[in-house]
Amino acid sequence: MIGLIGQRAIASLASLVVLMVMVFFLSRLTGDPAALFLPIDATEEMKQQFRTLHGLDRPVLEQFVMYVWDVLRLDFGESLRRARPAIDVVLEAYAWTLPLALITMALVVVAAIVLGAIAAFNVGGIIDRGISVVSLIGASAPDFWIAIVAIVLFAINLGWLPTSGVGTPWHWIMPVAVLFIRPFGLIVQVVRGSMLSALAAPYVKTARAKGVKNRPIIFVHTLRNAMLPVITVIGDQAAALLNGAVIVETIFGFPGIGKLMIDSILQRDFNVVMAAILVTAVAIFIMNILIDIAYSILDPRIRQ
Amino acid sequence: QDNTDITVVLSEELDLVDPCMATRSNIGRVIMQNVSETLTELDVRGDEGLMPRLAESWEDLGDGVWRFHLRPNVTFSDGSAFDAADVQHTFDRVFSEDVTCESARYFADTELSFEVVDDLTIDITSEPAQPILPLLMTLVTIVPSETPMEFVREPIGTGPYVLSEWQAGQHIQLDRRDDYWGEQPEVSSARYVFRSEAAVRAAMVETGEADIAPQITELEATNPATDFSYPNSETVYLRIDSADAPTDDIRVRQALNHAIDREAFIGTLLSEGTELAVTIVPPTTLGWNGGLEPPAYDPDLARQLLEKAAADGVDVNLPIEIIARTGNFPNVTEVAEALTQMLSEVGFNASLRMVEVAEHEQYYSKPYPESEGTRLILAQHDNSRGDPVFSMFFKYHSEGTQSGISDPHVDDLIERATAATGDERAALWSELFAYIHEEVVADVLLFHMVGHSRVSERLDFRPTIATNSQLQLSEIGFK
Amino acid sequence: MTEALLTVRNLSVDFHTARGTVHAVRNASWSVNRGETLAILGESGSGKSVSASAVMNLLDIPPAEVVSGEILFEGKDLLKVSYEEHRALNGKRIAMIFQDPLGHLNPVYTVGWQIVEMMTAHGRPANKARARALELVTRVGIPDPEKALKKYPHEFSGGQRQRLMIAMALMLKPDILIADEPTTALDVTIQAEVLALLKELQAETGMGLVLITHDLGVVAEIADRVVVMSQGEIVEEGSVREVYHHPRHPYTRKLIGAAPGKGEIKQPATDAPALLEVRELAKSYGKFTALKDASFTLSRGQSLAVVGESGSGKSTLARTILRLEKADSGKALWKGKDLITMSPRELLSVRREIQMVFQDPTQSLNPRMSVYQLISEGWDIHRLMPDRKARRRRVDELLEQVGLLPEHAERYPHQFSGGQRQRIAIARALALEPELIICDEAVSALDVSVQAQVMALLDGLRKKFGISYLFIAHDLGVVRDFADMVLVMKSGEIVEGGPTEKVFNAPEHPYTRRLLAANLDPDPDVQAQRRQMAATAPS
């Protein structure tokens, strides 16, 4: 097992390198950061000065070699805009994103699996229809709607929650709730579908012949068999959250990585983009490794 | 009033707080005159014009030399005294190769040299002579001579407030100083928070989570008790490239101007109070020419002009692409769509392309990319500094980076006006405005915009034209 | 007669399908009392499993519908009790052993967990359950029971799974045990042990046993009474001896007449060329050696039977030859070319010549393909029989040959009984007209009359086209009638091999002798005699 994880880690490291190289060159195809950092009426000398200062005037290949050299010494460069080490900026933001993603995903996973399984068990019934329609509306409604309506309702009209920002646990309720909705809707549907197939399997009959109660039949016998696609989709949704939740961060003023990433991309703050992708990619790779381990834990036939 | 702490909710996070970047509006709004002060200050509430701040007075010694007499007994927030060396260091820093200070651009073609006469007197020589040097001093925030040649994250200034806390992404806290040289402001501390969503900013003032939201949209500004509109010194226009066909023909440019129903935008897509523009600078600027008329909306005339041009062999069917930037100002997309439609209606082969900021920049500044036909750049220009010099060279001189024309007479007027002083300066600018507007028809000038802000009812504060780029806490009182 | 413990009265079950209603059970009535063993014999597809499912409340309603009848357990009608009440009875008072042990074990849990759950589901403490599981698993003859409990279903052989299922059903010492073909995959020695265990339990707890089986020997050995089902109906009922000696219904007569093991033993042809030569084939799973240096030769037109202990590596042998498992070492020469090292391309072209009927027919049929698609797939693969009409005819013909109806072609696998699925698998193997068919317990789920029909078909094909068979079976009667060579396997090794006559009449290896001795006779009187002899014999 340990050996396997080690092997995976090395392979992931290779992907990380590929990713970083791609990002490095592709991002440099998208325009000149000097023009964006400096005011619109900045002179050419100022732009030149900016480029020289940040090494942007050198050939891209040379920049790349320098970057690699720095990274090997764990120096991820300065943010072009913030005059701070890019990695600091990113880690600061990630310290907000990570708990947000984890809390949301934890809630989503529990709620979606329970309701999805219940829907599958009552397939075609009123509970199934109810859960499906509600979750689907959640999954397809524009999230800024939900966010703004939530603010109007809970912060302005009812005054129960603060409009936005961070600080107290109360501040987290709306962002988590809004982020919750889409992955919840998606995963409910995937759980439902996968459970439907699994519930038709003969071992369910065995369990019933054994006199096992419905709840363990659903949540113990069948669910585990239905989990393969479910955890894959959970992984996909978690990856989206680990990449930052732009809308929610924007509306609720949540200082996470999503907004930072978008701003840095739009402003061509290359070092921050690189550092942000490095951090999110590491998180996503770790998650994917965990998911693959989960596959083999869940299904002994996959273990090799 | 017991609670004199306020919270200001801004639309954009700060990535820097360095004083030499204070001319960038999001930074200036927080530190300009609050943390760091300038030698001179432009009066935007009354009509006093240029006022003393850290310089008590100044005089033109001739030959491009200006003498500034500095205010005594001023200390920086780190305790050190303010003197002429600090002024000199400030400028050394602005022009340093090691920091890319924004304020340097205002001195692009002038060479400054300094001579410290005594602790509180400094002579500044500019080459060529800079008649508006004292005005330019409103743009340079003074830092102590210990400030390193790199961006600082804890700005030290002479202002009434110190930056006491900066949680990136969350808030910035300014606290009042006890040893400020001037009158103690009423606000004891200000916390700046950042929310990009206008609706949320407005809501925060409504729920009491914030006291001032300097920029909200017109749509949010629905409560007369708290919401104010103010001219925000931004001017919207369509930049024409008169090197391209078919806009190299003046009749085509005129047709563009007459094709647009400017009035129709006001009170609909743009706020009530928006004014039609005849110059690229707002009316509060020196030399603004009140005699100019906005081009009348006359689609028939526009069609006739096009026909005439076509008759002379101008290919008026060449594509005209309007390039606009998403998020440039509220409703920019709709405005651009409406403009496109109006141009199409009179027979232009117009199309619209909305782009993000980096791409917009490509089209906006020279060298302009090639195109079949031509491009009209929808852009917004901000000049709240009181003098057209900050605009005219860039926008109209044949060497200006965003200029769409190349006209020797315009170049000449700009150069002369820049060097002139007093009434002559105003007259030259006026002449330039009229010439550009009527003879050259250099661009499609559209609107002077208004901004909206929401101010809590417990505050006594009215936003001004400068609110866009600075928000002096000392101007805020409590009811 | 006093009120029976479990009485099924006038039970009728229909299945509604798109192509009409299937009357699976029609007015069936039977009952079983405490301490009694009722054998349900019958045609494959005659509704035995369906009626058992009805008792356990396992029918999917719809598409199934209980049209009439009642199922009385201790006087209560199980068709009327609430779901929850029924659930509490299941497993604890009435337990069931399913016909198809692989599908009915949950693939993702260890068998130990699944067996223990039988007790924990009814509120018994887990440690006690574990002790009992260990005891029972040992009793049904699973080697290394401690470790076995920690393994997953796919790591067991077909017979082992069946035994695990039996152990599971016995956990709570139920009052009624419904055993649906519980010994189809067991060799006769283990079968004897299992039957002994059932009897013992019956003596201990007065358990009523409903035994659904095709094996007349098993009936003779253990049953008290017999009902015979045909086409959904009960056609005959009586004591074992009565029915065996004086069958009244023509079907019963046919059934008893078809009991295998009475024909003449064939002599292997001596001059046929070798078709498959297996040389020192070995395979192990981790540390466990499933197959040790197996060597044998199969000539063209020969039928080679492989018998042996359950779990001795018979299926592994077949699967390794077919490259479904990677062999550790050894060769399998097909017409001189080694299958084990053959390039994938070459292998593909050989595939058509060797077909296999898997031990677990249900799992080997794609649930999303209709019977027609399943049978004709081989033709698609090898681009045979392009004419649709001809195909249709051939499918109908094949179905009829294995005792199914043409209209079954449009149904899907889940709509069939265990024996019917097995026949679909056989029809599929035959469709390609291969040169060798590997049959892994291919007729174990068939009642003896259908079995006889299928065996006759296979034998006919052998004569006509020279098809060879590698025939894995545990039913010595069938082997005796069908095979001309026999291999005996034990613990991964071939312990004995030779012409059928020699192996049956002059067995050398002690295991072979044990095996033959344990064989059951369909005649209840003979069995009773043997039992007596065994009891009086000095141990």
Next chain:
Amino acid sequence: MTDISQTNASPAELRGAPALLAMLWRDKFAFVSAVVLLIIIICALIGPVFLGDLAASQNLRGRNSPPFDLSRGWAFVLGGDSLGRPVLARLIVAAQSTMMVAAGAVFSAMTVGALFGLVAGYMGKNVSQLVMRLADVIMSFPSLLLAVVVLYLLGPSVPNMILVLAITRIPIYLRTTRAEVLEVRERMFVQAAVVMGASHWRIIFRHILPIIAPTLVTIATLDFAFVMLAESSLSFLGIGIQPPNITWGLMVSQGRPYLNTAWWLAFWPGLMIVITALSLNLLSNWMRVALDPAQRWRLESRKTGHD
């Protein structure tokens, strides 16, 4: 020949399309969904031809007219937008680009993802490792950066939009497919197919794919909404589809500032996205049952009558 069991097959057996339609009719939710989707598809096909001009005709002085007011004609029944254009007409016209982008992105992502997933799951360890790590790269490549790169270099257009969105959605299909293949290929019927001599492709497409297809379809239909909204946020940032082209996503993002004052601008297109997603999913739920022989009875007429 033994007569096994009797069936009284109904005389008028339904086959093929009529059978499917009958099954559709039995699930009323799915039936309504199918009708809704049909309408949307028709709008997408003919909308721009018939209503293109109406949808583009501005009237600044009659902007943001509220919905349910018939005085300005049927086109304004859902209100007018911020340029005074009829929302209803715009919705209909926008259906085309919307559907092209969403369907294009989802289908290409699903096809490519499933294909690579099948290969990764079915082939040896090394191929699998390679494909999966590549998927990791795509998965952690921020979609926004991809959008900026592609649209900056190639310009915003419907095909480029499809490209961007499709690439970002590939990993989910790839990973799901692979995970399922790993399990399905261990099943006995796959081995039975191997024995019959089925080629890899046949095994993959005839035996494995049908088992995992329902899961893929479920995800794909959910992705429809996801893609429409993703396209909306890209438009909002200035790197997606831009006016004068219209999509529902663009309409949603343009209506965003008016949420408090003219709710109908963002509401109707948002509702269309929800309705489309809902319909697709209800239909895919139906399909999951209809295509599974073991579940199909749920949709077949139950009472063929017993005698």
